Amino acid sequence: MSQWLPIADIAAKVQAGELQALELVEQALKTIADKQDFQAIIATTAERARERAASIDAAVKNGQPVGRLAGVPFIAKDNFLVFGAQTTAASNILKGFDAPYQSTAIERLEAEGAICVAKANLDAFAHGGSTENSDFFTTKNPHDPTRVPGGSSGGSAAAVVLDMAPFALGTDTGGSIRQPASFTGCVGFKPTYGLVSRSGVVAMASSTDVIGPLARTVDDAALVLDVMAGRDQLDSTTIVRDEQGYVNLSGDLTGKTIGVIKEYMAEGIDDGVKVVISDAIEKMRAAGATIKEISLPSLPLSLAVYYIVVPAEISSNLSRYDGQRYAYSAPDAENLEESFSKTRAEGFGNEAKRRIMIGTYVLSSGYYDAYYRKAQTVRTKLIQEFAQAFADVDFLVGPTAPTTAFKIGENASDPLQMYLADTMTVGPSLVGIPSIVIPAGTSDNLPVGLQIMAAQRHDRPLLTLAKATEEVIA
């Protein structure tokens, strides 16, 4: 049972003077302290959170409006630049980095009165699917501390499930919000690419990175999205938001056509996961949806496309960490060349180095056409196949991952094995469509999330359907 009311209710009570923002912040900080063994949090922003809470409470006393998220505590993945604590991206190269500005997403949330109380653990630079690649420590799955929470937003997902705050922020480049949501049992939403500004968020792969909420319910996730979504001058890849916004969702499953992705339900998926997903789909059918099987023949290629395009973009985005203008700088470098290469050797973890080198390879002269250009062209094929599918069905469904949460250390020695766990989430990322994961049940007492996708810019219909589905598969 959660200690937090639905987010809209919290804000209404704070505005009405029935709840104090300061009490809510203390409640969050206490839960964070009580649950520290799960290692979900890198640092709290306690001082600044208390200051902001005090000013919100004072404004309420003065009869001033305080915003749609007034007093609502939240936790931000530590790749969001925010005032009040370091932003490390869980990497040694950014240890101690004190952000000179905040991410737009956080600015917008704060403008509506939300209060950031802590920074959550992640795979360093968001490179990973288990949070084991954090340079600091691994987060434990709230359901079983010998297992991973998923990644890379593992800390954020664990924080929500551990009830540290009503919502958390994550990023999703190839599944990093959705897969931990599935592994820990919460709602994780990956919006259409461009819907939420990436300004002030540490970049991983610029053509697929998105920001999104993790929360207990679809309604809560939708409200957080509504506050963050929309064009931003500081991010020219942002798109126009839905005219109706993302709240006041109402609608059911009748008359909706749902495509079950054939390629996701084939081999390589755990029997236990398959059962939960099939049951959920049956419940959707019983609630009035028409279920069809849809084939996306190029989908099995999506992982190969992803592990060419994304490392390429990573290698470009991480070139800024050169030890000259900010962040870690190797103290014993004797010349500029050493300053670059020792800084990066000492500051980056192994996974960052791996991805930088794969990226460098596929972009290098003589290989660019065969790898990078080819991958981007297969990506076009994927986009076309998804578009064709959405001409035929309203939504697509499938599992989020081939398994439930695996044991800590299980995949750590084989990078490729770890990458294969991303099979079911990279497709929507490459294509830029929205995708949500909602809890659908358990297999051997471990959560299984149902993944639902919609066409690009169909975030509102997707959230509406997800809310209806949430009620039906509860």
Place this chain on the structure above:
Amino acid sequence: MTKLSREDVLKLARLARLALDDTEIEAFRKELESVLEYVEQLRDVDTTGLLPTTQVTGLKNVMREDTVIDYGVSRDNLLRLAPAREDDEVKVKRMIG
């Protein structure tokens, strides 16, 4: 099958400005080779008539007025992040000569 040599890895490390020691070079060589072997499967995919995708939004020429926006970041706040600083300048190692 992609074969990645030790020299290949050294070249990548140089391009990416990453100092690697001998054990690392061999460990990375094996790992990178296995990943590159996996992604090889795209070679035989028929992509006739298709263009590469570089972005998925479809946006073009996003413009704004050419006026200075103050979004609250001060020069001092940026300069104090520099590992080495002299007055209003970021100090780096010698680049030329």
